[in-house]
Amino acid sequence: MTMKLKERSAGSASANSRRSPPDAVGRRGLSQTQVALALVAPALLLYAVVLLYPLVASLWVGLFDRSLVRPGSEFVGLQNVQDVLSEDFVGLLSRTLVFASGATVLPFLVAFGLALLLNQGIRGQGALRGILLFPWILPGVVVSFLWLWIFNPNNGVLNGALRELGLIEENLNVFTSPWQSMLLVIVAKSWQTFPWVMVMMLAGLQAVPRDLLEAVSADGGGTLRRFWHVTLPSLRGIIFTVLLLELLWNFQHFEMIWVLTRGGPAGATTTFSVELYETAFQSFDLGRAGAVGILWMAVLSIPVWLFTKYGDRRVG
Amino acid sequence: MSTSVDVHPETTAPSAPRRPRRRPMRRVALWATLAVVVFIALFPVYWMLATSITPREQVFEFPPSFIPTSITFEHYGTFFETPALLKYMVNSILVSGVTAVGAVIVSSYAAYSLSKFEYRGRKSVMYMIWSSQMFPTALLLIALYLMFDRFGLLDTYVALVLSFMTFTLPLCTFVMKGYFDTIPTEVIEAARIDGAPERVITTKVLLPIAIPGMVAAGLFAFIRGWNDFIFALTLVGEDRRTLPPGLVVEYLGEFQADWPELMASSLITTIPVVIAFMALQKYFVEGLTVGSVKG
Known part of the structure; x- marks a missing residue:
């Protein structure tokens, strides 16, 4: 499997199209703009129906006393939000943060290390990268099954290996230990994510200006100096983007936690998404679930603000 | 920050400076x-x-x-002898396929507009579509569920296809925009100077060039749809269920799961994704970076 970044003139082509004087299009007046708007309209309509309306409407539900199984709803204002805040909201928030940051930092470190290794110009780099991408393309539920089976308390291969090595006497059951369960979901999620981060970092590494690296070498700088003064600074943008995207995705991750632990034991792996899902579709309390959503979006607006402040030149 | 750089592992030396003596x-x-x-x-x-x-x-x-x-190989045989699992598989193929085609058509038009036209609000549209990355899926599900319920669409394929659009529409739009950005504007401008109407430019000039990009975007959308869990778990019942929630329901019951069978079924579930992945090889890395970083 050879996978190369296809050589693209993307950078220059897109830059050209953006830099081209507006009159190249504007000369033809309104009709051009109308064409452009007509082309984008179906997507905007679909966007409004499946994304914008559901987002606003779901948050709106949070202001009502509303159930999934009985009709009627009553406006209660911020009562639901207060209820959620009064019941161990700090715990919910910190579990979400632990999962999101753990599942972001762990694969990042592994993937960055791997990318640096693969970037040493070893033979078969492309093939290795292809093979290593495999965990990333597996469906999330399949990844969950895999780790459930590996950590199985009765017949799991992990218990088998640890006992063979004499490291444990009794089989481990991570599913009954709060912190081990959290570790499990983080490890499983990280295992699925690291290939994506690796590919991103490799792409970034290959864009590091070589003449700068050589200049540092010529000045007698060693590997560490090159890394610290050239590689790391030129990767700043991509590191920021990768970490932020990962954080956003992990913040709302649902399926692997759900399949691996159902948020247990005793809520130890219940993050925002699991809490919201359970409240809405198992306790049928839509109002309260919407309130969880309101708080969730409030918390999320911090990284979003960060992104618009520091990341905007990467959009468009 | 563009990561779509010229990368040829064979011709480009590693970014560490060439060391004359190998250690x-x-x-x-x-x-x-x-x-x-x-x-x-x-x-x-x-x-x-x-x-x-x-x-x-x-x-x-x-x-x-x-x-x-x-x-x-009996565990693989069991998969194909279990009617429920086969039904889930058919549902998965159907829903992911329709989603992919629909998403590609809608997003290609949008991407063409966003890539090759200058107008006020273009950037805002990009931002808006990008920002959907942080809309929590579980939260959207509340209103989507109520909406489908009101229109009698719960437990239909339509509900699944529409809900899959929440992630395939932004994804395909960015993959396609990245693709259109690589097509020189001159191609279109030459046609305009020749006096071709916009409709002809779109269908006769642009479409043939855009097809590889559309295939790539479609495969991406198919993979994402195939892997979905939360929507198919919630919005439909037994008859419309897809493979991921299907496997969970079928195997992770109250009893000890039949692990060898589950592993065989998991591998079968993975095969279409692997095939799509191989077909994508050329675009894969690029799409990954285009879709998320440049987006």
């Missing part, structure tokens, strides 16, 4: 580290494969043997 110890250490990491990274996949071809009575031996001593 053998360094090489050995490098390879040893790589070998260990690759082993850890791929062991779970190996274990899935090994379990799926191990006879049942051996699977539940403890401690497990790391290499199956005898091999069977």
Whole structure:
């Protein structure tokens, strides 16, 4: 499997199209703009129906006393939000943060290390990268099954290996230990994510200006100096983007936690998404679930603000 | 920040400066580290494969043997003899396929507009579509559920296809925009100067060039739809269920799961994704970076 970044003139082509004087299009007046708007309209309509309306409407539900199984709803204002805040909201928030940051930092470190290794110009780099991408393309539920089976308390291969090595006497059951369960979901999620981060970092590494690296070498700088003064600074943008995207995705991750632990034991792996899902579709309390959503979006607006402040030149 | 750089591992030297003298110890250490990491990274996949071809009575031996001593394919056979699983598979193919085609058509028009026209609000549209990355899926599900309920669409394929659009529409739009950005504007301008109407430019000039990009975007959308869990778990019942929630319902009940069968079924579930992935090879890395970074 050879996978190369296809050589693209993307950078220059897109830059050209953006830099081209507006009159190249504007000369033809309104009709051009109308064409452009007509082309984008179906997507905007679909966007409004499946994304914008559901987002606003779901948050709106949070202001009502509303159930999934009985009709009627009553406006209660911020009562639901207060209820959620009064019941161990700090715990919910910190579990979400632990999962999101753990599942972001762990694969990042592994993937960055791997990318640096693969970037040493070893033979078969492309093939290795292809093979290593495999965990990333597996469906999330399949990844969950895999780790459930590996950590199985009765017949799991992990218990088998640890006992063979004499490291444990009794089989481990991570599913009954709060912190081990959290570790499990983080490890499983990280295992699925690291290939994506690796590919991103490799792409970034290959864009590091070589003449700068050589200049540092010529000045007698060693590997560490090159890394610290050239590689790391030129990767700043991509590191920021990768970490932020990962954080956003992990913040709302649902399926692997759900399949691996159902948020247990005793809520130890219940993050925002699991809490919201359970409240809405198992306790049928839509109002309260919407309130969880309101708080969730409030918390999320911090990284979003960060992104618009520091990341905007990467959009468009 | 564009990551879509010219990368040819063969022709481009590694970004570490060429060292005239190779240090053998360094090489050995490098390879040893790589070998260990690759082993850890791929062991779970190996274990899935090994379990799926191990006879049942051996699977539940403890401690497990790391290499199956005898091999069977009966667990794969069971998948194809279970009507419920086959039904889930058909549903998965249908829903992911329709989603992919729909998403590509709608997003290609949008991407063309966003890539090749200048107008006020263009940037805002990009921002808006990008920002959907942070809309929590579980939260959207509340209103989507109520909406589908009101229109009698719960437990239909339509509900699944529409809900899959929440992630395929932004994804395809960015993949397609990245693709259109690589097509020189001159191609279109030449046609305009020749006096071709916009409709002809779109269908006769642009469409043929855009097809590879559309195939790539469609495969991406198919993979994402195929892997969805939360929507198919919630919005539809038994008859419209897709494979991921189907496997969970079928195997993770109250009793000890039938692990060799589940591993075989998991591998079967993965096969279409792997095929799509291979077909994508050329675009894959690029799409990954285009879709998320440049987006």
